[in-house]
Amino acid sequence: MARIIYTHTDEAPLLATYSLLPIVEAYAATAGVELETRDISVAARILALFPDHLTPEQRVDDALAELGQLATTPEANIIKLPNVSASIPQLKAAVAELQSQGYALPDYPDNPATDEERAVRARYDKVKGSAVNPVLREGNSDRRAPASVKNYAKVHPHRMGTWSPDSRTRVATMGAGDFFSNERSVVVPSDDTLTITHVAADGTRTVLKDGLTVLAGEVVDSTFMSAAALRTFLAEQVEAAREEGVLFSVHLKATMMKVSDPILFGHVVEVFFPALFETYGEQLAAAGISANDGLGALLAAVDTLPDGEAIRAAVTQGLADGPALAMVDSDKGITNLHVPSDVIIDASMPAMIRGGGKMWGPDGAEADTLAVIPDSSYAGVYAAAIEDCRVNGALDPATMGSVPNVGLMAKAAEEYGSHDKTFEIAADGTVELTDSSGTVLLSHDVQAGDIWRACQTKDASIRDWVKLAVTRARATGSPAVFWLDAERAHDANLITKVRTYLADHDTAGLTLEIMDPATACTFSLERARRGEDTISVTGNVLRDYNTDLFPILELGTSAKMLSVVPLMNGGGLFETGAGGSAPKHVQQLVKENYLRWDSLGEFFALAASFEHLATTTGNTRAQVLADTLDRATGTFLNEDKSPTRRLGGIDNRGSHFYLALYWAQELAAQQVDADLAAAFAPLAASLTENEQTIVAELVGVQGSPADIGGYYRPDPVKADAVMRPSATLNAALAAL
Known part of the structure; x- marks a missing residue:
């Protein structure tokens, strides 16, 4: 029997899967x-790493x-839903929930002092x-x-904010250091x-990483962010936002x-609150409270300190x-600096640009914003988009062209593979990357x-990327821009x-x-305004940024993208859009038994x-399923059956x-496979006849709290009951 692997992930996509x-x-x-x-949720990944702390049943x-092994084989056919890319606060929250469910996991050690704690932290x-x-991702991306x-x-067309030629919104970036x-x-x-070594000023050599394998033709990079230059830059931007009367956002x-x-x-938090950290920095550090975790974690912990009130x-x-801070939730006082994972650049910047260059301020009103993007590698993309909108006004989704991505x-590849080779330097000196000969x-x-x-980028990956770019340019006739x-x-x-x-x-x-x-951004936007399509052929980070920026402007969301990863060994990975995992949707479900997550990306991936x-x-029947699903999705869109915005x-x-x-x-109407049509005819008739009954059963549960038994690891029985409340629909599927 042929198989497709469907991933269990996190938050709203996980609930929708039920x-x-x-x-x-x-x-x-x-x-x-x-x-x-296959369960690749953050909770499951935590549990998989600590079998020695769990009972055999757990x-x-x-x-x-x-799945990593499967992705290297020609048989791979994996549908991958959005997952939590856990920040430290999220990781700690998941651990705490699992502990409350009876899993004897160790606490996350903020400041490991023993070999055991260092092993747990690792x-x-x-x-x-x-x-x-x-x-x-054993292949390159076609999105x-x-x-x-x-x-x-x-x-x-979705609503676009109005851009004023007098908008004071702009991007600030370093450009040096x-x-x-x-x-x-x-x-x-x-x-x-290869080996990475830190050579201190006194000559002490510390190996930061060894055994770093590379292949012939591989591109290897190294770089650093100067902490001193960063802090000087940030202080200048805090002052600039205050003087210009715009919101400060990072x-x-x-x-x-x-x-x-x-x-x-963490540097941004410290620079924004200089007096706080000058006076209480040592006390906060001694208590294990790090600015890296954000202002929210700090405020949640200070009441345990002697000077908590102060x-x-x-x-x-x-x-x-300071200047007014951009807000995540002005009603709840949650600022841009509260949680490091609340303001993610590839979602926050396109939303700002779509909204007319404004973010929400502490007064609950929209305002022009100084968008601080410290590293200048890609900041110019957003600066170019802002300038285009300031000069030409908002884009028109009804007429604009598309910017697909390879x-x-x-x-x-590139920065997203750098985590095991990234270090906060302990002492002045030199960092050297050496080969096996020294x-x-x-x-x-x-x-x-x-x-x-x-960072590393394999030569085979680059070759495949160029091939995919040529393939897509040939298939579409659109220009492809590297x-x-x-x-x-x-x-x-x-x-x-x-x-x-x-x-x-053959080009x-x-x-x-x-x-x-x-x-390239300006060129693509100019063409888009004329209704023309332009393929963006980019590295890994820009892939992530562009597949949010342009879809959010074109479609209002990046969750509706088709994301295909032709795996290099012949398999396929099908990602369900770039819409994140929507924590707010889960909160609404628990409160009101209403899930606003839009599964359109899942339909395309399937x-x-x-x-x-x-x-x-x-x-051949799989092809019939594909073709009929594609047509059904078209009807779904035309009939506007995506989730509504209110109870x-x-x-x-x-x-x-x-x-x-x-x-x-x-399926009942298609004429390719008569037996398949006959098999689906009763179901089509049953669902058509019982449409109002099923909708009433689904809508009738709304308005009351829903118990799913956990946020990071819901109880499967409870989640199934919440997400499948229509007995009529369930019975019809069972009959099939």
């Missing part, structure tokens, strides 16, 4: 396709490691940040808006093993960049003295507190390789360009997965019912 998966399992079984699940398999570190995607979604957005300006890069000539990615960006975030007063005074991400390939003079990192900056050391090496590998392909009649990211299965195995309308569960209805109708 409703959607039984429908898909029932339909797929008619084609001899089995859907197997132990779970390491599903992520299993295990937990494997769960933080982008622990999932680098394991599964685009399906035609049905794009057409729907043109007919039903940052990762971009300090980067050095080398192409290693042969397979080797935009990082403390989830994916799980080592570097929490440290950067510290809280110092925070209040700091807020009064992303270099295979084998943990030759220094790259080195930097550093100071205590600087953040140093190395977003690479010749002034950046890493990109300069990639430009050489791109030009070399393009010669391996006649294709438009293939290389532009620096800011120029159709692509069935099609891949048909192509690779010759299963009393259909939510995620209702949208799943309508997909089941339209899919069954398409």
